[in-house]
Amino acid sequence: MEHVKLCLSGNRASSPRIGEILRHRGAQGSTSYAINSRSTHPLLLNFFRRHTCIAVLLYADRDRQISRQPMNEARLTEKLSVLADAAKYDVSCASSGSTRTNHNAGLGNASRMGICHSYTADGRCVSLLKILLTNHCIFDCAYCVSRRSNDVKRAAFTVQEVVDLTINFYRRNYIEGLFLSSGIFKDADTTMERLVRVAKELRTVHKFNGYIHLKTIPGASELLIHEAGLWADRLSINIEIPSDAELQRVAPEKTHEQAIKPMRYLHKTITGLKEERVVLKRAPLFAPAGQSTQLIVGATPDTDRTILGLAHGLYQQHGLRRVYYSGYVPISTDARLPATGSTPMVRENRLYQSDWLLRFYGFDVADLVSEKQPQLDLDLDPKTAYALRNPVLYPVDVNDASREMLLRVPGIGQKSAHLILQARRHGPVRMEHLQRMGVVLKRARFFLSFGGAAHALVHRPDRLRPHLIAPLRQKAAQLDLFA
Amino acid sequence: MRPAWAAAERARHYVYDGSWPGLLTVVFSVFSEKRPALSVVRDRNQLTDLFAEAREVMTDETHADRVLAKARNLLGQRRVRELWSCHLAERNEVDRLLVDFFLLTFTGGAVDDVRDPTVLGLRQWRKHVSHEKHQMEAFVRFQENANGIWTATIAPAYDVLPLIAPHFRNRYADMEWVIADQRRDYGLHHHAGRVSPVQFVHEEEGRLPALRVHAALHERAYVHLWKTYFRSVDIPERRNLGLQMQHMPKRHWRHMVEMVGLR
Numbered sequence: 049m050e051h052v053k054l055c056l057s058g059n060r061a062s063s064p065r066i067g068e069i070l071r072h073r074g075a076q077g078s079t080s081y082a083i084n085s086r087s088t089h090p091l092l093l094n095f096f097r098r099h100t101c102i103a104v105l106l107y108a109d110r111d112r113q114i115s116r117q118p119m120n121e122a123r124l125t126e127k128l129s130v131l132a133d134a135a136k137y138d139v140s141c142a143s144s145g146s147t148r149t150n151h152n153a154g155l156g157n158a159s160r161m162g163i164c165h166s167y168t169a170d171g172r173c174v175s176l177l178k179i180l181l182t183n184h185c186i187f188d189c190a191y192c193v194s195r196r197s198n199d200v201k202r203a204a205f206t207v208q209e210v211v212d213l214t215i216n217f218y219r220r221n222y223i224e225g226l227f228l229s230s231g232i233f234k235d236a237d238t239t240m241e242r243l244v245r246v247a248k249e250l251r252t253v254h255k256f257n258g259y260i261h262l263k264t265i266p267g268a269s270e271l272l273i274h275e276a277g278l279w280a281d282r283l284s285i286n287i288e289i290p291s292d293a294e295l296q297r298v299a300p301e302k303t304h305e306q307a308i309k310p311m312r313y314l315h316k317t318i319t320g321l322k323e324e325r326v327v328l329k330r331a332p333l334f335a336p337a338g339q340s341t342q343l344i345v346g347a348t349p350d351t352d353r354t355i356l357g358l359a360h361g362l363y364q365q366h367g368l369r370r371v372y373y374s375g376y377v378p379i380s381t382d383a384r385l386p387a388t389g390s391t392p393m394v395r396e397n398r399l400y401q402s403d404w405l406l407r408f409y410g411f412d413v414a415d416l417v418s419e420k421q422p423q424l425d426l427d428l429d430p431k432t433a434y435a436l437r438n439p440v441l442y443p444v445d446v447n448d449a450s451r452e453m454l455l456r457v458p459g460i461g462q463k464s465a466h467l468i469l470q471a472r473r474h475g476p477v478r479m480e481h482l483q484r485m486g487v488v489l490k491r492a493r494f495f496l497s498f499g500g501a502a503h504a505l506v507h508r509p510d511r512l513r514p515h516l517i518a519p520l521r522q523k524a525a526q527l528d529l530f531a
Numbered sequence: 532m533r534p535a536w537a538a539a540e541r542a543r544h545y546v547y548d549g550s551w552p553g554l555l556t557v558v559f560s561v562f563s564e565k566r567p568a569l570s571v572v573r574d575r576n577q578l579t580d581l582f583a584e585a586r587e588v589m590t591d592e593t594h595a596d597r598v599l600a601k602a603r604n605l606l607g608q609r610r611v612r613e614l615w616s617c618h619l620a621e622r623n624e625v626d627r628l629l630v631d632f633f634l635l636t637f638t639g640g641a642v643d644d645v646r647d648p649t650v651l652g653l654r655q656w657r658k659h660v661s662h663e664k665h666q667m668e669a670f671v672r673f674q675e676n677a678n679g680i681w682t683a684t685i686a687p688a689y690d691v692l693p694l695i696a697p698h699f700r701n702r703y704a705d706m707e708w709v710i711a712d713q714r715r716d717y718g719l720h721h722h723a724g725r726v727s728p729v730q731f732v733h734e735e736e737g738r739l740p741a742l743r744v745h746a747a748l749h750e751r752a753y754v755h756l757w758k759t760y761f762r763s764v765d766i767p768e769r770r771n772l773g774l775q776m777q778h779m780p781k782r783h784w785r786h787m788v789e790m791v792g793l794r
Contacts, residue, residue, distance in 0.1 A: 117749045118756070125759050132763035153704050153724075163669045164778065166789055168765040171774025178764065216753050217760075219681065219706065220673045222789075255705075377768055393769065467645050474644040481646045484655075 118212060128213070130203040134183040134194050135229055138286070138342060139374045143175040143224035143259045145337035146281040154255025156218055156225070158281060158337070162259075163224050176227040176261060177217055181205055181242055185231030189299035190384040191288060191347045191376065194231045204233070210246050211254065218258050225259030225281070226250070236267035244272055247279035259337070264314070266306040273310050277317060282337040282369070285310055290355045294348040298384045307341070308366070314339050315366045338369035345399060346391025347376040351422035353413070355399060360406055360413050373399040398424040405430055408462060409455045427517045432458040435495055436509040436516070442495045443502035446477050458516075459492030491516060534565075534638055542569040544585035545630070549573040551618055554626060555595035557588050558633045567634065571626035598633070605636050616664075617656045619690045628652045663687055664694040670783045671699070671710060674754075675747045681708040685786055692719055696726045754788050761789040 118124055144162030164173035182204035183194040193200065214226045228246055232239050243262050250256040262280040264273055276283055285307045289295035292304040317334060324331040341362060343355055359371040375391035402424060405411035409431075416430050417423070425433040435442060435458050444453050446468060454465040467485040471477050478498060483489055494503045494512055505512045543566050547553040554571070561568055566586070572578060578585055602611050614632065617625050631649045636642055645651050666687075673681040681703070692712050696719055699710065704724065711718035720729045784790035 116747070118752050121752045121755070125756060128756060129759050129763045132760050136764045136766060150701050150704050155703070155705055157702050159668075159698075161665075163665070165669050166761065166787065167775045167779045168761065169772060169775055170766045170769040171771035171778065172764075172766075172769075173778065174761065174764060177760065179760075213756065217757060219675070219703070220753065220757070221671050221683070222757050377766060470643060471645045474641050474646065477646065484648075484651050485645060 116216075118216075119209075124209060124213075127203045127205055127209070128179070130201050131180045131183060131205060132178065134200075134231075135178045135180045135227075137193065137374060137377065138178065138227075138229060139172075139372045140227070140261070140284060140340055140342060140370070141173050141175045141178070142282075142337075142340070142370060143261075145369055146259055147336045148257050148259075148281060148333065150257045152255050152257070154257055155215070156256055156258035158257070158259050159224065165221065165223055175224045176259065177214055177223045177225070178227040179205070179210070179213075179229075181210065181228060181230035181239075181246070182233050183231045184233040186234070187232055187299070187301050189288070189302065191298055191344055207242065207246050207249060211249050214250060214258075215254055215256065218256070223258075225261070227261040229263035230265070232265060236265045237269055237272060240265045240268035240272045240276065244276050244279065247276065251279050261337075264310050264339075266302065266310065268310070270310075270313055273313060274317065277314060277335040278332055280335055282340060283314055283335050284340040284342070286342040287358070288342065288344050289348055290343050290345075290350040290358050291348070294350060298348065311339060311341070311362075311366045311368075319367065338367065340368055340370040340372065342372040342374055345373050345375050345396055347385055351417075352395075352399065352402075352424045353417040353419070353422035356402055356406070356413050356417060359403060363407065371403060373403070392426065394426045395424070398426060398430060402430045410452055428513075429458065431456070432491060432516050436513060439507045439509050443497035443506050444495060445497050445499065446482070447472055447499055457492055457495045459488035459490065459495075461486075533634070533640070536565040537567045537634060537638075539567075541565070542567045544569050544578055544580075544583055545571045545588055546575050546578075546585055547571065547573065547588045548590055549621070550590060551615055552592055552595035553588065553590040554618060554629060555598040556591045557626075558598045558630055559591070559594040560586060560588055561630060561634065562637065568627060568630045570623060571630055572623050573621075573626075577623065602633065602636060606642065610642075613657050614653070616660050616694060617653055619694065620656055620660050621690055622656075625653075625656050628656070660689050660691065660694070663689045664691045666780075666783065667691050667695050668698050670779070670787055671695075672786060672788050673703075673706075673708060674750050674788075677747045679707065679747075681706050682711070683708070683786075684711045684713050686713045686782070688782075690715060692717070692728075700724070700726050758789055 141164070142162055143158070143164075144160065146158035147160070148158040150157040162175060164175050166174040168174060180194070182202070183200070184202050184204060185192075185194045185196055188196040192198075210226070210228065214223075217223045218225065226246075228243055230239050230243060243265070247260050247262055250260065259282075260280045261282040261284065262276050264276065264283050264285045266285060273283075287295075287304060287307045289298060295302055295304060314335065318338060321331055321334040343358065345355065355373070362368045362371055373396050375393055375396035376385075377391075378385075402411075402416050405416065406413065411431075411434070415434055424430055428436070435456070441453075441456065444457050446454075451465055451469060454460050454468060455462070460468070464482070464485050464487045468477055468482070468487075471481060471485070476499070479489070479493075482492070482496075494506060494515065496502070505515070545557045545560070545568050547557050557568070557571060560566075564586075569583070570578070575585065575587070599611065602614075606614075614629060618629060628649055632642070632653055634640075635647070635649060641647070642650065645654065667685055671683045671685055673683045675681055690712070692710065692715075695710075699708065699719070700721055703721065707720075707722045709718055709720050709729070718729050719726050779787075
């Protein structure tokens with residue numbers, strides 16, 4: 049039996065810090081031990097019951113005093129602030145979808161659902177250490193803060209520095225892993241090779257099984273892209289500008305094809321190797337969390353219809369896991385871009401809501417936007433807007449409707465639809481049940497019926513509309529009037 | 532179908548020790564004595580009505596095991612585990628729901644009828660507890676001590692240490708670490724693949740020498756780097772403190788290095 053005993057010094061009132069834990073090994077490995085008379089925790093009682101003796105120990109000096117001071121901390125701090133700042137406009141933050149386990153008794157694993165470790169003051173999640181390897185760039189894309197012609201401070205990490213930061217942040221449970229991108233500093237292959245080297249070193253030298261997201265550099269050779277897939281969990285190539293014509297105007301060195309080509313290659317390889325793994329357990333993991341991309345919204349006149357059409361195509365044809373929409377923040381005064389303010393965050397939000405409807409709710413792009421109405425309604429969420437455009441489909445009878453129809457009711461999500469179906473098997477579902485199941489009655493009540501009459505306004509979209517616009521939005525609109 | 536003896540007028544209060552086997556023993560007495568629960572509390576003083584009839588239940592492992600075996604049989608291992616995780620909420624309200632749920636199960640009731648307040652209530656509590664668990668997996672912050680042990684302090688709303696143990700064991704398999712629950716005065720200690728619960732013995736009671744070991748020398752540097760990173764990724768044009776607070780409740784901040792000393 050191992051004899052270990054923990055001791056915390058200080059009393060409860062002075063807020064015991066576990067940092068004061070001490071370690072001690074008595075003579076011949078024996079230990080003194082004492083159990084708090086108040087040790088009443090059920091888990092412990094159970095433990096004591098099963099073990100004859102619990103050792104307590106944590107005394108001071110172990111033989112070795114460790115010190116792993118980072119090299120040149122001041123310089124590293126400066127680099128980190130420059131290269132994190134430059135990377136923050138890439139909104140992808142997911143650390144989910146990977147199946148990597150801690151198979152080699154090394155460090156870390158991937159969480160299937162992903163974990164957000166912190167939230168910044170703008171309410172965005174911090175999940176990965178998201179940095180650029182360097183912000184030196186030979187390209188001159190108008191929307192990008194690191195473009196050649198922009199006068200910003202430049203910096204570059206060494207491979208060792210990125211590895212060191214990742215490991216040390218990870219061990220402290222600050223992050224889920226690394227998201228490494230880079231400016232293109234010499235040519236595509238040199239840049240890509242450096243990114244791959246970081247991932248490889250983490251995986252092989254440090255036995256790191258945490259999440260790694262690598263940016264694929266457009267124009268890099270397939271050999272390098274393939275190797276990136278072997279080390280990374282997710283790969284991404286940003287399309288950035290939703291239409292090819294606009295892209296060529298603001299980023300003369302880039303075309304859509306440059307981004308689509310590696311996407312196609314990766315899709316083929318990912319699906320191929322996945323099938324192989326079914327038969328052959330030893331086949332290597334290849335980008336288990338798939339690939340993603342980002343579209344910038346509001347930097348060019350592209351409509352929501354163009355954006356959603358493109359996104360839908362990417363999901364269908366290239367098997368993307370996620371398309372991110374990044375509201376344009378005017379970071380530059382480049383003449384090629386409109387001199388407007390920031391893209392309203394509502395638009396970005398409406399696009400994400402539509403994206404969800406496309407992927408999980410069986411909606412089609414044509415249900416949400418049309419040639420006549422190419423923009424999403426900013427005042428209403430896309431499902432409510434759809435309901436108001438198609439009043440004939442409602443009311444939906446809670447006790448009779450199919451799952452597909454329940455999912456088309458504003459205020460009913462996947463989970464509440466599932467609960468309704470489950471409850472229906474036992475008897476009729478009433479309004480008060482719905483509230484407790486998490487249905488947003490504020491919206492749903494207009495579109496539902498319970499075997500009997502429906503809401504009086506269900507077929508009067510013009511009169512229903514004011515009831516559905518969230519009060520906050522109304523307030524904001526009023527403020528705008530006075531601005 | 533609820534049996535005749537489960538009528539409200541036969542109900543009484545139950546007092547038990549707060550442990551999971553203890554709660555299962557309560558369920559056993561509910562059945563063996565045919566008296567449903569009006570409330571289930573961990574301390575007699577929590578009873579509002581001092582003169583009400585209250586049964587003090589002594590935890591009995593054999594009785595608990597019989598209840599558990601029967602429940603596993605009817606519900607399956609996964610759902611029994613879910614009930615156990617609800618119990619970690621340490622709320623009288625939940626204990627009462629649990630006893631009612633066992634009653635429902637053993638009398639052949641519809642255990643998946645979410646219209647039933649007991650079923651739905653437990654479902655919601657399960658969500659609360661698993662949410663707290665998920666947050667703790669995210670917000671634990673380790674610091675390395677000079678002797679190479681990684682330590683963290685948390686103060687979760689529910690007793691989630693047993694739930695987060697597998698996550699941290701798998702993730703930090705190559706580290707020796709301790710996570711302390713400041714509120715409940717116990718912690719988990721991981722060493723070489725084994726996690727064991729540990730009790731904190733306070734200086735004045737434990738008669739152990741009060742030696743202080745400080746964080747490793749390099750700890751400051753990495754905390755500083757992390758804070759630098761955290762500040763750099765913020766987009767000030769989009770400040771939204773409400774959203775930040777919603778995802779990361781303030782009660783966790785004092786254990787998170789990046790939030791300490793901010794504002």
